[in-house]
Amino acid sequence: MSSATNTPQRDLYDVIVVGASFAGLSFASVAAARGLRTLVLERDPIVGGVVRTTGILFSDVFDIIEVPQRYLMNAVRRLRIRASGTETVAEFDSAAYRFYMADVTGLLQWMAEQAQGHGAEVICGAMFHEATRESDGVMRVTYLASAAEAGTAARAVELRARMLIGADGARSRVAQALDLDRNERMLAGAEWLVEGVEIERDTFYLVMDAQLAPGYCVWLAPHAEMAAFGVAGRQREFKPNESLRAARTMFSDVTDLSQMRVVERKGGNIPVGGRLKRVYRDDARGRALLLGDAAGLCGAATGGGIYPALISGRLAAQAVAQELLNGAPSAMKVYLRTLPQAGRLGPYLQIEDWIRFALDHMTSNADLQALVSIMASPEGNRVVRAALLETPIMGMDKAFFGMARGMFLQHPRLYGSAFRAAWQRLALRA
Numbered sequence: 001m002s003s004a005t006n007t008p009q010r011d012l013y014d015v016i017v018v019g020a021s022f023a024g025l026s027f028a029s030v031a032a033a034r035g036l037r038t039l040v041l042e043r044d045p046i047v048g049g050v051v052r053t054t055g056i057l058f059s060d061v062f063d064i065i066e067v068p069q070r071y072l073m074n075a076v077r078r079l080r081i082r083a084s085g086t087e088t089v090a091e092f093d094s095a096a097y098r099f100y101m102a103d104v105t106g107l108l109q110w111m112a113e114q115a116q117g118h119g120a121e122v123i124c125g126a127m128f129h130e131a132t133r134e135s136d137g138v139m140r141v142t143y144l145a146s147a148a149e150a151g152t153a154a155r156a157v158e159l160r161a162r163m164l165i166g167a168d169g170a171r172s173r174v175a176q177a178l179d180l181d182r183n184e185r186m187l188a189g190a191e192w193l194v195e196g197v198e199i200e201r202d203t204f205y206l207v208m209d210a211q212l213a214p215g216y217c218v219w220l221a222p223h224a225e226m227a228a229f230g231v232a233g234r235q236r237e238f239k240p241n242e243s244l245r246a247a248r249t250m251f252s253d254v255t256d257l258s259q260m261r262v263v264e265r266k267g268g269n270i271p272v273g274g275r276l277k278r279v280y281r282d283d284a285r286g287r288a289l290l291l292g293d294a295a296g297l298c299g300a301a302t303g304g305g306i307y308p309a310l311i312s313g314r315l316a317a318q319a320v321a322q323e324l325l326n327g328a329p330s331a332m333k334v335y336l337r338t339l340p341q342a343g344r345l346g347p348y349l350q351i352e353d354w355i356r357f358a359l360d361h362m363t364s365n366a367d368l369q370a371l372v373s374i375m376a377s378p379e380g381n382r383v384v385r386a387a388l389l390e391t392p393i394m395g396m397d398k399a400f401f402g403m404a405r406g407m408f409l410q411h412p413r414l415y416g417s418a419f420r421a422a423w424q425r426l427a428l429r430a
């Protein structure tokens with residue numbers, strides 16, 4: 001994958017896509033294959049050059065794209081969860097592999113090659129800056145091209161497009177520039193790739209701690225020959241890198257992290273406020289659509305956003321092609337209305353929102369210890385194993401709510417804590 005293609009001669013595109021990651025590249029591939037003149041702008045110097053994700057793929061992803069085997073590193077079928085301050089461990093395993101650690105750089109570069117193979121152009125080192133709609137209805141899009149030489153200023157480049165696609169992540173500049181909805185609630189995450197750590201190659205290890213990882217957890221996961229040591233939690237309530245430094249002893253029951261060598265550090269934001277409402281506009285201000293994280297399409301509890309990004313990208317491209325090439329005026333409305341049904345995205349995001357609500361109300365390690373002991377019980381183990389390891393997203397439905405509610409109702413201590421929190425929230429609003 002080259003770092004950049006030549007700037008095109010003709011400056012009018014059907015679509016300009018901002019962001020060459022899961023949402024943008026899946027959109028670009030289908031859009032170009034459907035005959036749209038497609039350009040992708042990516043601020044990083046090469047596609048996949050800066051990895052901001054752990055890269056865990058649910059097996060459901062393979063229903064959407066055929067990921068070549070060479071980009072799948074570790075296959076995982078066991079989860080081990082503990083809360084700080086207790087030795088109780090909830091462990092879940094399944095005979096079938098459920099998660100895969102992806103080589104994210106390789107996978108994104110392969111996706112870019114697929115899109116280019118269909119005719120899309122990709123320009124790297126191109127930071128989207130601004131877009132306005134002209135009197136002829138076309139969008140004028142400005143990006144800043146990275147300076148060719150150190151010490152020289154970035155160059156502003158103007159192009160034109162019939163539609164702008166914001167696939168530029170949780171803090172979308174396109175959403176801001178086009179005055180569309182923006183993510184407000186986020187988790188902050190940091191991850192170190194480390195050497196010198198011995199762990200099972202098919203197991204994820206998670207520790208919940210209300211201070212070091214408020215609302216989420218610290219994790220240790222196999223990553224090819226290395227390990228990924230990461231943390232996420234509610235933004236502004238903790239410092240991710242400080243938490244990681246403090247969390248070195250948390251996995252002492254499974255391995256020794258005292259000698260680990262940090263090879264790479266990464267981090268980013270995870271939108272957890274749910275699906276955004278106003279993600280599309282076609283009026284005097286502009287014609288633009290948000291996808292993936294930029295549209296709030298991310299699992300609010302697990303932070304799993306690759307699957308929604310891929311689905312929204314591919315489906316939106318079909319609708320945009322219908323609208324721009326066939327003049328089907330209702331195609332975008334149909335896309336926005338039917339997206340939740342695609343790949344059971346709606347129920348998946350709803351279940352994740354519900355778990356996020358519960359996690360946000362477990363504010364002490366005592367709450368988390370109670371949660372882990374429920375998960376370690378035979379009934380809890382059955383529910384969590386079914387949810388996380390055995391049920392494909394396509395199979396998720398409201399039965400999960402009933403099953404999970406039944407589990408919580410059997411454990412009034414935890415139910416009481418969540419209930420009290422909800423009551424306090426209502427009382428504050430009143």
Ligand SMILES: Cc1cc2nc3c(=O)[nH]c(=O)nc-3n(C[C@H](O)[C@H](O)[C@H](O)COP(=O)(O)OP(=O)(O)OC[C@H]3O[C@@H](n4cnc5c(N)ncnc54)[C@H](O)[C@@H]3O)c2cc1C
Pocket residue numbers: 018019020021022023024041042043044052053054055056057058126127128129167168169170173189190191266267268269270291292293294298303304305306307309
């Ligand atoms: C620490 C961490 C761990 C995660 N782990 C997982 C996981 O294991 N599994 C999972 O499913 N999800 C995970 N997620 C979430 C997942 O990474 C995202 O949901 C997913 O990457 C969203 O894809 P996207 O294409 O919408 O946006 P992104 O992957 O965020 O891509 C946005 C792209 O836009 C580019 N861009 C941004 N601004 C501009 C601009 N102004 N101009 C040009 N380009 C721009 C960026 O450089 C980037 O390439 C994790 C997130 C974090 C932060």
